[in-house]
Amino acid sequence: MLKIYGVYRSRATRPLWLVEEIGLPFEHVPIMQAYRLDDPMADGAPVNTLSAEFLAVNPMGSIPSMDDDGFVLHESLAICLYLARKYGGDLGPKDIAEEALMVQWSLFAATSVETPALKIQSTKADTAEGEAEIGVAARLLKRPCDVLEKHLTTTHYMVGDRFTAADINVAEILRYARGHDALFDSRPALKAWYETCTSRPAYRAMWAKRNAEPA
Template sequence: MLKIYGAYRSRATRTLWLAEELGLAFEHVPVLQAKRLPDPTGADAPINTASAAFLSINPMGTIPSIDDDGVIVHESLAINLYLARKYGGALGPKDLVEEAAMLQWSLFAATEIEAVALKISSASTLAPSEETRAVIETAAKSLVKPFDVLEKHFADKSFTVGDRFTVADVNLAEIVRYAQPHAPLFEARPALKGWLERVQARPAFKAMWAKRLAEPAAGPV
Protein backbone atom coordinates (compact mmCIF):
# COMPACT_ATOMS: atom_id res chain seq x y z
CA MET A 1 0.00 0.00 0.00
CA LEU A 2 1.09 3.55 -0.66
CA LYS A 3 2.54 5.32 2.39
CA ILE A 4 2.67 9.12 2.55
CA TYR A 5 5.09 10.55 5.10
CA GLY A 6 4.51 14.10 6.29
CA ALA A 7 2.36 16.42 8.36
CA TYR A 8 -0.66 18.16 6.86
CA ARG A 9 0.93 21.50 7.78
CA SER A 10 3.78 21.00 5.34
CA ARG A 11 4.38 20.53 1.63
CA ALA A 12 2.79 17.11 2.10
CA THR A 13 -0.54 18.86 1.44
CA ARG A 14 0.32 18.67 -2.26
CA THR A 15 0.52 14.90 -2.20
CA LEU A 16 -2.34 14.43 0.24
CA TRP A 17 -4.60 16.57 -1.97
CA LEU A 18 -3.63 14.59 -5.06
CA ALA A 19 -4.24 11.30 -3.26
CA GLU A 20 -7.76 12.55 -2.41
CA GLU A 21 -8.32 13.50 -6.04
CA LEU A 22 -7.16 10.07 -7.22
CA GLY A 23 -9.17 8.21 -4.61
CA LEU A 24 -6.04 6.30 -3.59
CA ALA A 25 -5.96 4.04 -0.57
CA PHE A 26 -2.94 5.05 1.44
CA GLU A 27 -1.41 4.99 4.89
CA HIS A 28 -0.64 8.44 6.24
CA VAL A 29 2.45 8.51 8.45
CA PRO A 30 2.27 11.92 10.20
CA VAL A 31 5.95 12.83 10.29
CA LEU A 32 6.33 16.21 11.99
CA GLN A 33 8.97 18.83 11.35
CA ALA A 34 11.66 18.49 14.02
CA LYS A 35 11.51 22.25 14.65
CA ARG A 36 7.98 21.82 15.98
CA LEU A 37 9.16 19.73 18.94
CA PRO A 38 11.06 20.80 22.06
CA ASP A 39 13.19 17.65 21.95
CA PRO A 40 12.84 15.89 18.58
CA THR A 41 15.40 13.22 19.51
CA GLY A 42 13.88 12.41 22.90
CA ALA A 43 12.74 8.87 23.65
CA ASP A 44 9.09 9.95 23.80
CA ALA A 45 9.19 12.23 20.74
CA PRO A 46 6.74 11.39 17.94
CA ILE A 47 8.20 10.45 14.58
CA ASN A 48 9.67 13.56 13.03
CA THR A 49 12.18 14.69 10.43
CA ALA A 50 15.08 14.03 12.83
CA SER A 51 13.92 10.53 13.78
CA ALA A 52 16.17 7.67 12.77
CA ALA A 53 13.13 5.79 11.51
CA PHE A 54 12.32 8.56 9.05
CA LEU A 55 15.93 9.30 8.11
CA SER A 56 16.16 5.69 6.97
CA ILE A 57 13.45 6.58 4.44
CA ASN A 58 14.71 10.06 3.50
CA PRO A 59 18.29 10.87 4.57
CA MET A 60 17.66 14.58 3.93
CA GLY A 61 14.96 14.58 6.59
CA THR A 62 12.47 16.54 4.50
CA ILE A 63 8.78 15.93 3.97
CA PRO A 64 6.90 14.60 2.16
CA SER A 65 8.24 11.28 1.03
CA ILE A 66 6.34 8.26 -0.21
CA ASP A 67 6.82 4.50 -0.25
CA ASP A 68 4.75 3.05 -3.07
CA ASP A 69 5.15 -0.68 -2.54
CA GLY A 70 8.90 -0.31 -2.30
CA VAL A 71 9.33 2.63 -4.68
CA ILE A 72 10.66 5.50 -2.55
CA VAL A 73 10.21 9.02 -3.92
CA HIS A 74 11.06 12.36 -2.29
CA GLU A 75 10.25 15.98 -3.22
CA SER A 76 6.56 16.86 -3.34
CA LEU A 77 6.32 17.91 -6.97
CA ALA A 78 8.21 14.85 -8.18
CA ILE A 79 6.02 12.63 -6.00
CA ASN A 80 2.87 14.11 -7.52
CA LEU A 81 4.11 13.79 -11.08
CA TYR A 82 5.00 10.16 -10.39
CA LEU A 83 1.62 9.35 -8.80
CA ALA A 84 -0.29 11.06 -11.60
CA ARG A 85 1.75 9.20 -14.22
CA LYS A 86 1.08 5.86 -12.52
CA TYR A 87 -2.46 6.24 -11.17
CA GLY A 88 -3.76 9.47 -12.60
CA GLY A 89 -5.99 8.70 -15.55
CA ALA A 90 -7.27 12.11 -16.61
CA LEU A 91 -5.17 13.79 -13.92
CA GLY A 92 -1.99 12.55 -15.55
CA PRO A 93 -0.53 13.28 -19.00
CA LYS A 94 -2.19 11.80 -22.06
CA ASP A 95 0.99 12.11 -24.13
CA LEU A 96 4.56 13.36 -24.10
CA VAL A 97 3.52 16.94 -24.93
CA GLU A 98 1.22 17.13 -21.91
CA GLU A 99 3.85 15.53 -19.72
CA ALA A 100 6.34 18.22 -20.76
CA ALA A 101 3.79 20.94 -19.98
CA MET A 102 3.08 19.46 -16.54
CA LEU A 103 6.80 19.37 -15.80
CA GLN A 104 7.23 22.92 -17.09
CA TRP A 105 4.51 24.48 -14.95
CA SER A 106 5.53 22.52 -11.85
CA LEU A 107 9.14 23.67 -12.20
CA PHE A 108 8.03 27.21 -13.07
CA ALA A 109 6.13 27.35 -9.78
CA ALA A 110 9.06 25.95 -7.83
CA THR A 111 11.73 28.18 -9.34
CA GLU A 112 9.93 31.44 -10.10
CA ILE A 113 7.28 31.65 -7.37
CA GLU A 114 7.75 29.47 -4.30
CA ALA A 115 10.63 31.10 -2.42
CA VAL A 116 9.22 34.60 -2.85
CA ALA A 117 5.61 33.64 -2.15
CA LEU A 118 6.71 31.91 1.05
CA LYS A 119 7.99 35.27 2.30
CA ILE A 120 4.45 36.61 1.99
CA SER A 121 3.00 33.56 3.71
CA SER A 122 5.49 33.77 6.59
CA ALA A 123 5.25 37.53 7.07
CA SER A 124 1.45 37.39 7.09
CA THR A 125 1.52 35.23 10.23
CA LEU A 126 3.43 37.90 12.16
CA ALA A 127 2.04 40.96 13.91
CA PRO A 128 1.58 43.82 11.43
CA SER A 129 4.51 46.21 11.39
CA GLU A 130 6.45 48.39 8.99
CA GLU A 131 9.00 45.60 8.66
CA THR A 132 6.48 42.87 7.78
CA ARG A 133 4.66 45.18 5.38
CA ALA A 134 7.97 45.95 3.65
CA VAL A 135 8.73 42.23 3.32
CA ILE A 136 5.32 41.58 1.78
CA GLU A 137 5.50 44.53 -0.61
CA THR A 138 9.00 43.60 -1.77
CA ALA A 139 7.97 39.99 -2.33
CA ALA A 140 4.82 41.08 -4.17
CA LYS A 141 6.90 43.15 -6.58
CA SER A 142 9.02 40.10 -7.35
CA LEU A 143 5.88 38.12 -8.17
CA VAL A 144 4.53 40.61 -10.69
CA LYS A 145 6.21 39.06 -13.71
CA PRO A 146 5.44 35.37 -12.98
CA PHE A 147 1.89 36.23 -11.93
CA ASP A 148 1.40 38.24 -15.12
CA VAL A 149 2.54 35.16 -17.04
CA LEU A 150 -0.09 33.11 -15.23
CA GLU A 151 -2.77 35.76 -15.78
CA LYS A 152 -2.14 35.63 -19.51
CA HIS A 153 -2.10 31.83 -19.46
CA PHE A 154 -5.46 31.55 -17.68
CA ALA A 155 -7.12 34.34 -19.69
CA ASP A 156 -8.44 31.72 -22.11
CA LYS A 157 -7.92 28.51 -20.11
CA SER A 158 -9.82 26.98 -17.21
CA PHE A 159 -6.93 24.76 -16.15
CA THR A 160 -3.15 24.66 -16.41
CA VAL A 161 -2.69 21.89 -18.98
CA GLY A 162 -5.22 20.69 -21.54
CA ASP A 163 -8.89 21.33 -20.98
CA ARG A 164 -9.20 19.52 -17.66
CA PHE A 165 -8.01 19.52 -14.05
CA THR A 166 -4.65 17.72 -13.73
CA VAL A 167 -1.72 17.23 -11.40
CA ALA A 168 -0.27 20.44 -12.84
CA ASP A 169 -3.10 22.38 -11.18
CA VAL A 170 -2.35 20.76 -7.81
CA ASN A 171 1.37 21.49 -8.03
CA LEU A 172 0.92 25.07 -9.21
CA ALA A 173 -1.97 25.95 -6.89
CA GLU A 174 -0.23 24.66 -3.78
CA ILE A 175 2.64 27.07 -4.46
CA VAL A 176 0.60 30.06 -5.65
CA ARG A 177 -1.54 29.89 -2.49
CA TYR A 178 1.44 31.02 -0.41
CA ALA A 179 0.85 34.49 -1.85
CA GLN A 180 -2.90 34.51 -1.13
CA PRO A 181 -2.59 36.62 2.05
CA HIS A 182 -1.64 39.55 -0.20
CA ALA A 183 -4.97 40.11 -1.92
CA PRO A 184 -3.86 42.90 -4.31
CA LEU A 185 -1.79 40.41 -6.31
CA PHE A 186 -4.97 38.52 -7.13
CA GLU A 187 -7.45 41.39 -7.38
CA ALA A 188 -5.32 42.78 -10.19
CA ARG A 189 -5.36 39.40 -11.98
CA PRO A 190 -8.94 38.10 -12.23
CA ALA A 191 -8.10 35.13 -14.45
CA LEU A 192 -5.47 33.87 -12.03
CA LYS A 193 -7.76 34.54 -9.07
CA GLY A 194 -10.62 32.69 -10.75
CA TRP A 195 -8.47 29.68 -11.53
CA LEU A 196 -7.20 29.42 -7.95
CA GLU A 197 -10.69 29.74 -6.51
CA ARG A 198 -11.93 27.11 -8.97
CA VAL A 199 -9.36 24.48 -8.02
CA GLN A 200 -9.63 25.23 -4.30
CA ALA A 201 -13.38 24.69 -4.50
CA ARG A 202 -12.87 21.04 -5.41
CA PRO A 203 -14.13 18.54 -2.80
CA ALA A 204 -10.72 16.83 -2.58
CA PHE A 205 -8.99 20.11 -1.75
CA LYS A 206 -11.61 20.94 0.87
CA ALA A 207 -11.23 17.48 2.43
CA MET A 208 -7.46 17.87 2.60
CA TRP A 209 -7.70 21.42 3.95
CA ALA A 210 -10.10 20.41 6.72
CA LYS A 211 -7.57 17.84 7.92
CA ARG A 212 -4.81 20.45 7.74
CA LEU A 213 -6.82 22.89 9.86
CA ALA A 214 -7.47 20.15 12.41
CA GLU A 215 -3.73 19.66 12.89
CA PRO A 216 -1.96 21.87 15.47
CA ALA A 217 -0.54 25.00 13.86
CA ALA A 218 3.10 24.86 12.79
CA GLY A 219 3.97 27.76 10.57
CA PRO A 220 2.81 28.87 7.14
CA VAL A 221 3.51 25.93 4.84
Protein backbone atom coordinates in the same frame (compact mmCIF):
# COMPACT_ATOMS: atom_id res chain seq x y z
CA MET B 1 0.14 -0.24 -0.37
CA LEU B 2 1.16 3.33 -1.09
CA LYS B 3 2.60 5.18 1.91
CA ILE B 4 2.88 8.96 2.15
CA TYR B 5 5.15 10.30 4.86
CA GLY B 6 4.55 13.77 6.27
CA VAL B 7 1.98 15.75 8.24
CA TYR B 8 -0.75 17.70 6.48
CA ARG B 9 0.78 20.96 7.73
CA SER B 10 3.65 20.66 5.27
CA ARG B 11 4.30 20.35 1.56
CA ALA B 12 2.71 16.92 1.89
CA THR B 13 -0.58 18.73 1.20
CA ARG B 14 0.28 18.45 -2.49
CA PRO B 15 0.28 14.63 -2.84
CA LEU B 16 -2.37 14.34 -0.11
CA TRP B 17 -4.68 16.53 -2.20
CA LEU B 18 -3.90 14.40 -5.25
CA VAL B 19 -4.79 11.10 -3.59
CA GLU B 20 -8.08 12.67 -2.43
CA GLU B 21 -8.81 13.54 -6.07
CA ILE B 22 -8.06 10.01 -7.21
CA GLY B 23 -9.67 8.21 -4.29
CA LEU B 24 -6.48 6.18 -4.03
CA PRO B 25 -6.07 3.98 -0.93
CA PHE B 26 -2.90 4.82 0.98
CA GLU B 27 -1.29 4.69 4.40
CA HIS B 28 -0.57 8.07 5.93
CA VAL B 29 2.59 8.13 8.05
CA PRO B 30 2.48 11.47 9.93
CA ILE B 31 6.10 12.59 10.16
CA MET B 32 6.38 15.97 11.92
CA GLN B 33 8.99 18.63 11.16
CA ALA B 34 11.74 18.52 13.81
CA TYR B 35 11.82 22.32 14.14
CA ARG B 36 8.28 22.25 15.55
CA LEU B 37 9.42 20.24 18.59
CA ASP B 38 11.30 21.54 21.63
CA ASP B 39 13.52 18.45 21.69
CA PRO B 40 12.98 16.23 18.65
CA MET B 41 15.49 13.66 19.94
CA ALA B 42 13.93 13.29 23.39
CA ASP B 43 12.55 9.93 24.51
CA GLY B 44 8.89 9.83 23.65
CA ALA B 45 9.10 12.59 21.05
CA PRO B 46 6.86 12.06 18.03
CA VAL B 47 8.50 10.51 14.98
CA ASN B 48 9.91 13.48 13.13
CA THR B 49 12.27 14.50 10.36
CA LEU B 50 15.33 13.81 12.55
CA SER B 51 14.15 10.38 13.72
CA ALA B 52 16.35 7.50 12.63
CA GLU B 53 13.39 5.53 11.33
CA PHE B 54 12.44 8.36 8.96
CA LEU B 55 16.04 9.12 7.94
CA ALA B 56 16.17 5.50 6.78
CA VAL B 57 13.41 6.44 4.32
CA ASN B 58 14.72 9.89 3.35
CA PRO B 59 18.32 10.66 4.33
CA MET B 60 17.65 14.38 3.76
CA GLY B 61 15.02 14.32 6.48
CA SER B 62 12.52 16.34 4.46
CA ILE B 63 8.83 15.73 3.91
CA PRO B 64 6.95 14.45 2.09
CA SER B 65 8.30 11.14 0.95
CA MET B 66 6.48 8.26 -0.71
CA ASP B 67 6.84 4.49 -0.81
CA ASP B 68 4.79 2.84 -3.55
CA ASP B 69 5.25 -0.89 -2.97
CA GLY B 70 9.01 -0.46 -2.60
CA PHE B 71 9.53 2.44 -5.00
CA VAL B 72 10.64 5.33 -2.80
CA LEU B 73 10.40 8.90 -4.06
CA HIS B 74 10.99 12.27 -2.43
CA GLU B 75 10.01 15.88 -3.28
CA SER B 76 6.32 16.80 -3.31
CA LEU B 77 6.14 17.97 -6.92
CA ALA B 78 7.78 14.80 -8.23
CA ILE B 79 5.51 12.64 -6.08
CA CYS B 80 2.41 14.37 -7.46
CA LEU B 81 3.53 13.98 -11.04
CA TYR B 82 4.40 10.32 -10.51
CA LEU B 83 1.12 9.45 -8.81
CA ALA B 84 -0.90 11.31 -11.45
CA ARG B 85 0.88 9.54 -14.28
CA LYS B 86 0.52 6.08 -12.70
CA TYR B 87 -2.90 6.28 -11.07
CA GLY B 88 -4.54 9.57 -11.95
CA GLY B 89 -6.23 9.05 -15.30
CA ASP B 90 -7.05 12.52 -16.63
CA LEU B 91 -5.09 14.09 -13.75
CA GLY B 92 -1.99 12.74 -15.46
CA PRO B 93 -0.51 13.45 -18.89
CA LYS B 94 -2.06 12.07 -22.06
CA ASP B 95 1.20 12.25 -24.01
CA ILE B 96 4.83 13.26 -23.70
CA ALA B 97 4.08 16.90 -24.53
CA GLU B 98 1.56 17.18 -21.70
CA GLU B 99 4.01 15.49 -19.36
CA ALA B 100 6.67 18.05 -20.25
CA LEU B 101 4.22 20.92 -19.71
CA MET B 102 3.24 19.56 -16.29
CA VAL B 103 6.89 19.44 -15.31
CA GLN B 104 7.44 22.93 -16.74
CA TRP B 105 4.63 24.56 -14.76
CA SER B 106 5.52 22.71 -11.58
CA LEU B 107 9.14 23.85 -11.79
CA PHE B 108 8.05 27.35 -12.78
CA ALA B 109 6.02 27.60 -9.57
CA ALA B 110 8.83 26.16 -7.46
CA THR B 111 11.51 28.46 -8.85
CA SER B 112 9.63 31.68 -9.64
CA VAL B 113 6.78 31.74 -7.12
CA GLU B 114 7.51 29.77 -3.98
CA THR B 115 10.25 31.82 -2.29
CA PRO B 116 8.54 35.25 -2.43
CA ALA B 117 5.14 33.66 -1.78
CA LEU B 118 6.49 32.03 1.39
CA LYS B 119 7.88 35.40 2.43
CA ILE B 120 4.39 36.89 2.18
CA GLN B 121 2.93 34.05 4.23
CA SER B 122 5.55 34.18 6.97
CA THR B 123 5.85 37.96 7.38
CA LYS B 124 3.60 39.92 9.71
CA ALA B 125 2.29 43.14 8.21
CA ASP B 126 1.87 44.88 11.58
CA THR B 127 5.14 46.81 11.33
CA ALA B 128 6.66 49.11 8.73
CA GLU B 129 9.46 46.61 8.20
CA GLY B 130 6.98 43.79 7.68
CA GLU B 131 4.96 45.80 5.18
CA ALA B 132 8.15 46.65 3.29
CA GLU B 133 9.22 42.99 3.13
CA ILE B 134 5.81 41.96 1.85
CA GLY B 135 5.95 44.74 -0.73
CA VAL B 136 9.29 43.48 -2.03
CA ALA B 137 7.97 39.90 -2.23
CA ALA B 138 4.84 41.07 -4.05
CA ARG B 139 6.97 42.92 -6.61
CA LEU B 140 8.99 39.75 -7.19
CA LEU B 141 5.75 37.91 -7.86
CA LYS B 142 4.47 40.44 -10.38
CA ARG B 143 6.10 38.90 -13.42
CA PRO B 144 5.30 35.23 -12.66
CA CYS B 145 1.71 36.16 -11.74
CA ASP B 146 1.42 38.12 -14.99
CA VAL B 147 2.65 35.03 -16.85
CA LEU B 148 0.03 32.90 -15.12
CA GLU B 149 -2.69 35.47 -15.81
CA LYS B 150 -1.86 35.59 -19.52
CA HIS B 151 -1.81 31.79 -19.73
CA LEU B 152 -5.09 31.38 -17.87
CA THR B 153 -6.92 33.85 -20.09
CA THR B 154 -6.54 31.29 -22.90
CA THR B 155 -7.40 28.09 -20.99
CA HIS B 156 -9.27 27.02 -17.87
CA TYR B 157 -6.37 25.05 -16.41
CA MET B 158 -2.59 24.80 -16.57
CA VAL B 159 -2.35 21.91 -19.05
CA GLY B 160 -4.76 20.32 -21.50
CA ASP B 161 -7.69 22.58 -20.55
CA ARG B 162 -8.59 20.15 -17.75
CA PHE B 163 -7.71 19.88 -14.06
CA THR B 164 -4.42 17.98 -13.63
CA ALA B 165 -1.57 17.46 -11.21
CA ALA B 166 -0.02 20.64 -12.61
CA ASP B 167 -2.89 22.64 -11.15
CA ILE B 168 -2.36 21.03 -7.76
CA ASN B 169 1.35 21.81 -7.79
CA VAL B 170 0.95 25.41 -8.90
CA ALA B 171 -2.09 26.22 -6.74
CA GLU B 172 -0.51 24.79 -3.60
CA ILE B 173 2.58 26.98 -4.11
CA LEU B 174 0.58 30.07 -4.99
CA ARG B 175 -1.49 29.52 -1.83
CA TYR B 176 1.37 30.94 0.24
CA ALA B 177 0.69 34.36 -1.30
CA ARG B 178 -3.09 34.18 -1.09
CA GLY B 179 -3.18 36.60 1.83
CA HIS B 180 -1.96 39.41 -0.44
CA ASP B 181 -5.25 40.21 -2.16
CA ALA B 182 -3.80 42.71 -4.64
CA LEU B 183 -1.91 39.96 -6.47
CA PHE B 184 -5.19 38.20 -7.23
CA ASP B 185 -7.71 41.04 -7.46
CA SER B 186 -5.78 42.64 -10.32
CA ARG B 187 -5.62 39.32 -12.21
CA PRO B 188 -9.16 37.98 -12.67
CA ALA B 189 -8.23 34.86 -14.65
CA LEU B 190 -5.66 33.83 -12.04
CA LYS B 191 -8.09 34.51 -9.19
CA ALA B 192 -10.91 32.55 -10.85
CA TRP B 193 -8.61 29.60 -11.57
CA TYR B 194 -7.31 29.54 -8.00
CA GLU B 195 -10.81 29.69 -6.54
CA THR B 196 -11.97 26.92 -8.88
CA CYS B 197 -9.09 24.68 -7.82
CA THR B 198 -9.54 25.27 -4.10
CA SER B 199 -13.32 24.80 -4.21
CA ARG B 200 -12.96 21.21 -5.38
CA PRO B 201 -14.31 18.61 -2.92
CA ALA B 202 -10.94 16.83 -2.76
CA TYR B 203 -9.14 20.03 -1.82
CA ARG B 204 -11.71 20.77 0.88
CA ALA B 205 -11.38 17.25 2.26
CA MET B 206 -7.59 17.57 2.38
CA TRP B 207 -7.82 21.01 4.00
CA ALA B 208 -10.23 19.77 6.68
CA LYS B 209 -7.71 17.09 7.63
CA ARG B 210 -4.97 19.73 7.70
CA ASN B 211 -7.02 21.92 10.01
CA ALA B 212 -7.62 18.94 12.29
CA GLU B 213 -3.89 18.59 12.93
CA PRO B 214 -2.28 20.51 15.81
CA ALA B 215 -0.84 23.82 14.64
